[in-house]
Amino acid sequence: MPKGRLLYAQSGGVTAVINATASAVLASARRHRVHALWARNGILGALREELYDTRKLSPAAVKALAHTPGGAFGSCRFKLKSIEQDRARYERLIDVFRAHDIRWFLYNGGNDSADTALKLSKVAGEMGYPLTCVGVPKTVDNDLVGTDCCPGFGSAAKYTAVSVAEAALDIAAMADTSTRVFVYEVMGRHAGWLAAAAGLAGEGEDEAPHLILFPERAFDEAAFLARVDAVVKRVGHCVVVVSEGIRHPDGRFVAEAGGKDDFGHTRLGGVGPLLAQLCKEKLGLKVHWTVPDYLQRSARHLASKTDLAQAMAVGKAAVELALAGQNGVLAGIRRLSDSPYRWKVVAQPLEGIANQEKTVPDEFLRADGFGISAAARRYLAPLIRGEAPPPYGKDGLPLYPRPRLPLLPRKLPEWTG
Amino acid sequence: MPKGRLLYAQSGGVTAVINATASAVLASARRHRVHALWARNGILGALREELYDTRKLSPAAVKALAHTPGGAFGSCRFKLKSIEQDRARYERLIDVFRAHDIRWFLYNGGNDSADTALKLSKVAGEMGYPLTCVGVPKTVDNDLVGTDCCPGFGSAAKYTAVSVAEAALDIAAMADTSTRVFVYEVMGRHAGWLAAAAGLAGEGEDEAPHLILFPERAFDEAAFLARVDAVVKRVGHCVVVVSEGIRHPDGRFVAEAGGKDDFGHTRLGGVGPLLAQLCKEKLGLKVHWTVPDYLQRSARHLASKTDLAQAMAVGKAAVELALAGQNGVLAGIRRLSDSPYRWKVVAQPLEGIANQEKTVPDEFLRADGFGISAAARRYLAPLIRGEAPPPYGKDGLPLYPRPRLPLLPRKLPEWTG
Numbered sequence: 001m002p003k004g005r006l007l008y009a010q011s012g013g014v015t016a017v018i019n020a021t022a023s024a025v026l027a028s029a030r031r032h033r034v035h036a037l038w039a040r041n042g043i044l045g046a047l048r049e050e051l052y053d054t055r056k057l058s059p060a061a062v063k064a065l066a067h068t069p070g071g072a073f074g075s076c077r078f079k080l081k082s083i084e085q086d087r088a089r090y091e092r093l094i095d096v097f098r099a100h101d102i103r104w105f106l107y108n109g110g111n112d113s114a115d116t117a118l119k120l121s122k123v124a125g126e127m128g129y130p131l132t133c134v135g136v137p138k139t140v141d142n143d144l145v146g147t148d149c150c151p152g153f154g155s156a157a158k159y160t161a162v163s164v165a166e167a168a169l170d171i172a173a174m175a176d177t178s179t180r181v182f183v184y185e186v187m188g189r190h191a192g193w194l195a196a197a198a199g200l201a202g203e204g205e206d207e208a209p210h211l212i213l214f215p216e217r218a219f220d221e222a223a224f225l226a227r228v229d230a231v232v233k234r235v236g237h238c239v240v241v242v243s244e245g246i247r248h249p250d251g252r253f254v255a256e257a258g259g260k261d262d263f264g265h266t267r268l269g270g271v272g273p274l275l276a277q278l279c280k281e282k283l284g285l286k287v288h289w290t291v292p293d294y295l296q297r298s299a300r301h302l303a304s305k306t307d308l309a310q311a312m313a314v315g316k317a318a319v320e321l322a323l324a325g326q327n328g329v330l331a332g333i334r335r336l337s338d339s340p341y342r343w344k345v346v347a348q349p350l351e352g353i354a355n356q357e358k359t360v361p362d363e364f365l366r367a368d369g370f371g372i373s374a375a376a377r378r379y380l381a382p383l384i385r386g387e388a389p390p391p392y393g394k395d396g397l398p399l400y401p402r403p404r405l406p407l408l409p410r411k412l413p414e415w416t417g
Numbered sequence: 418m419p420k421g422r423l424l425y426a427q428s429g430g431v432t433a434v435i436n437a438t439a440s441a442v443l444a445s446a447r448r449h450r451v452h453a454l455w456a457r458n459g460i461l462g463a464l465r466e467e468l469y470d471t472r473k474l475s476p477a478a479v480k481a482l483a484h485t486p487g488g489a490f491g492s493c494r495f496k497l498k499s500i501e502q503d504r505a506r507y508e509r510l511i512d513v514f515r516a517h518d519i520r521w522f523l524y525n526g527g528n529d530s531a532d533t534a535l536k537l538s539k540v541a542g543e544m545g546y547p548l549t550c551v552g553v554p555k556t557v558d559n560d561l562v563g564t565d566c567c568p569g570f571g572s573a574a575k576y577t578a579v580s581v582a583e584a585a586l587d588i589a590a591m592a593d594t595s596t597r598v599f600v601y602e603v604m605g606r607h608a609g610w611l612a613a614a615a616g617l618a619g620e621g622e623d624e625a626p627h628l629i630l631f632p633e634r635a636f637d638e639a640a641f642l643a644r645v646d647a648v649v650k651r652v653g654h655c656v657v658v659v660s661e662g663i664r665h666p667d668g669r670f671v672a673e674a675g676g677k678d679d680f681g682h683t684r685l686g687g688v689g690p691l692l693a694q695l696c697k698e699k700l701g702l703k704v705h706w707t708v709p710d711y712l713q714r715s716a717r718h719l720a721s722k723t724d725l726a727q728a729m730a731v732g733k734a735a736v737e738l739a740l741a742g743q744n745g746v747l748a749g750i751r752r753l754s755d756s757p758y759r760w761k762v763v764a765q766p767l768e769g770i771a772n773q774e775k776t777v778p779d780e781f782l783r784a785d786g787f788g789i790s791a792a793a794r795r796y797l798a799p800l801i802r803g804e805a806p807p808p809y810g811k812d813g814l815p816l817y818p819r820p821r822l823p824l825l826p827r828k829l830p831e832w833t834g
Contacts, residue, residue: 014590016583041593070586076594158813165814166433166715169487172819173431176458177493182711200814273690290710294599298583301719304813384813389806396575396721396801397582397617402589 002034004103006322008054009039009046010138011078011109011116014071015152016159016300017311018138021108022072023065024315025136026054030062032323037100040407042076043107043116047089048415049096052405061403066312067390068400069300079112083119088417090123097124097131099411104132104322108315110139110150114330115354121328135330135350136318138311140297142193146353147332148343149383151314152297154307157197158384159299160186160241163292164201168208168239171288175237181228181279182239183289184209185272187296189245191359192216194296197380198241199372205231208239209371213275215245216360217369219254224275225282227370232285240279242271301398305386310343317345341382419451421520423739425471426456426463427555428495428526428533431488432569433576433717434728435555438525439489440482441732442553443471447479449740454517457824459493460524460533464506465832466513469822478820483729484807485817486717496529500536506834507540514541514548516828521549521739525732527556527567531747532771538745552747552767553735555728557714559610563770564749565760566800568731569714571724574614575801576716577603577658580709581618585625585656588705592654598645598696599656600706601626602689604713606662608776609633611713614797615658616789622648625656626788630692632662633777634786636671641692642699644787649702659688718815722803727760734762758799 008025010018022038029036038052039045052073054062065072080086097105107117117133124131137144142153164184171182186194192214202208210231213219231238246254255271276289310333318331329347336342364376372380390398425442427435439455446453455469456462469490471479482489497503514522524534534550541548554561559570581601588599603611609631619625627648630636648655663671672688693706727750735748746764753759781793789797807815 010590014587044593068586069583071590074593075590077591078594161814162718163712163716165817166486166717167711169485169817169819170431170711170715173427173488173492174494176461176491177495178430179711200812288710289708290712291706291708292712293705293707294584294587294596295580295707295709295712298587299580300583301579306813381812385811386813387806387809389804392804394802395617395798396723396803397578400582400586402586 002032002323004101005035005037006104006106006319007037007039007046007097007102008106009042009108010071010075011042011107011113012075012139013297014075015138015140015297016069016155016303017151017308018108019065019068019070019072020308020311021136021138021151021315023062024312025106025319026057026062028316028319032319034323037102037408038073041074042078043080044076044078046093046096047417049410049412051100051408053408056405057403061401064401065403067300069298072403080116080119083123090120091127092415092417093120094124094127094129095412098129103130106134106136106318106322108136108138110141110144111355111357114144114350118328118350118354132322132325132327134318134322134326136314137330137332140194141188141191143191143358144353145356145358146330146348148335149333151307151311153193154304154310154383155299155302156194156296157380158304159296159302160194160198161200161384162302164198164209164239164241167290168201171237171239178286179288180232180237180285181276181287183272183276183287184239184241185270185289185291186241186243188215188243190215190357192243193360195241195243196360196364196372196376197384199376200380200384206235209241210235210238211240211370212372213240213242213246214360214365214369215243215247216365218249219246225278228279229283240275242275244270246271300390303388304384305388306383308388313345321347338378338382419449419740421518422452422454423521423523423736424454424456424463424514424519425523426459426525427488427492428459428524428530429492429556430714431492432555432557432714433486433572433720434569434725435525436482436485436487436489437725437728438553438555438568438732440479441729442523442736443474443479445733445736449736451740454519454825455490458491459495460497461493461495463510463513464834466827466829468517468825470825473822474820478818481818482820484717486715489820497533497536500540507537508544509832509834510537511541511544511546512829515546520547523551523553523735523739525553525555527558527561528772528774531561531767535745535767535771549739549742549744551735551739551743553731554747554749557611558605558608560608560775561770562773562775563747563765565752566750568724568728570610571721571727571800572716572719573611573713574797575721576713576719577611577615578617578801579719581615581626581656581658584707585618588654588656595703596705597649597654597702598693598704600689600693600704601656601658602687602706602708603658603660605632605660607632607774609660610777612658612660613777613781613789613793614801616793617797617801623652626658627652627655628657628787629789630657630659630663631777631782631786632660632664633782635666636663638695642695645696646700657692659692661687663688717807720805721801722805723800725805730762738764755795755799
């Protein structure tokens, strides 16, 4: 049994398969006879010394994590600043790691957590503390560099493509006397990956989604309305997918452009309802809209089998990279071929990954900017392939057990930073 | 082969399983060697003489309808008025029926279509035209009387309970540093059946959904906010499910209460975003909200097996009732026992069903009005039991083929009514 302990933590928005990564981390640690701890609420649990001893989880509980969405012991939105600005926090982390003999740290998240893992590995080096930090990718936004795709994205992409396809059949059936324009708002503040994934729901300009609005393109109201009008006249109805983060040419978010009303209240609703309202007012068409919000990132019932496999593979690889002493790397996914789809997990230096953002490249957008290209389909298609439903109980609900553990006894004074 | 033809049509909002009813109608008609037609866009197709000859659908296409959401040949929102006010339309319908030798009419819908089927059977009688009209229940709102539950509801209920359970795990993981209050808006303008179904996601006051707001109870802003505040303090976060149709004590819809802004524009968004905004402003909590909208009624990928079986059973029974000459009845579902859940399809007179609305009874609400009772669980639980996923293609998307047929040649002048 290797000396020292491994600490695993989750960061940022959770996904349908982040616990699958955790499941693979714990299973892999057990195989290597490594004592694995899990921090409550991400890096905050490490700062607060709120740690769980995962050896107390039964093999069945570890296995069940692979089909349970959300973050089993909590995640956090908490970004450490630069080492200079936040030195006390970094040093506190090393103190906690030293107190619990933590030699390996696996941080499962997006850009911010890659950044945290990288800085922590540097501070540990400066302080002469032997620590190996490995980043484990996760984000439905799919905007991490250093990995071909991000675990969590494939399942959210599948949810989006399936939901758009289903809603489109509904609209098609009703359009003669009811809704003509349906607006579907997807997550993606800066990168339009989920918007692009919606494009997998149909092919050709007459199949839904008829229009996709990407944050990578400035919103052109006149062009948008003209296109909706043309689609409704040609097809009878129009399904629009819009990324929450589309902006006006001057850089303002469209969702915020409505701004505040005369009472100073922020306008309700996101960009989806706003575009629907626009179509209603300017084109006189009956509209409906949906904002699936967290449903799109927690829909474990509709997980992609490919995504699940990748979520587990990066967890397993991260443990192996850590034990091999590969410090300051991300367990990234490298695509070997599109068709047949082949991939493997490789170590990528965190330097150069942290604080980057991978947006949808120009060649993935259709020439008119309102749809996806064949290249985008080649990239996206494999990521939603295969089904991996959770087991269901007799009550008709998925079995999503929530593991419970007591916190480890503290060894240090309470953190008040 | 019986003389004459059978006409099937769909009405009102479509569901995840209305095509399953259609599949059973066509299969049953074929077994009885009855020539079945299908009207495009519901009763409008009958008025316009836009009819399909379903004999041209392959057995595989008929079978595939059972796992395809939406309305295969369209539905409509079109309510015929009283016989006195709309006599020309009723007479036109009989003219079309006579021209195509239609002796049996199956109308698959909610309250309005039960009403249409009933009136049509009366006019046919007055005009001496031999017609048997049978209503076939369908509505995610579950508000039809004369049937214990409505096909379509069970699947929407399952979608709602599963989605609330999944989103709740997300919120629980993030609440420490992010969203504290999550508002989930369900369909249900007058009846809170889908809101009630959300209650199946958890048990006890500390499990999500922590609060359900029913249209059967007047909205009390102060009581609502106090309850949210208490739940957040006790549990750390709060999942609220709200029916789109909740009203203020004076009867105004809460969703409309925001009314128009100073420019006369209707406020965007429904009651979900509005309540989220309220929690943000009055309690200072970070909020998120979702409006699944059509996703909840078209999610065939998450259909309830019980619901699917009932959708097909009412289709089969409706054909048999029609052929047996049972005029002016609904193929309703009668519950025989809760546990084990047993039910059968029975003929219920349409008289007394049409234009009624079944709301959630008092005894199904928890004493405080913010949750469901044990009696509600006994009623609801069997309806979401069992999974019946559609087949998926290699591309990771469900196989939802859209059948295509040419319209039957017209026999009458174009309808211009």
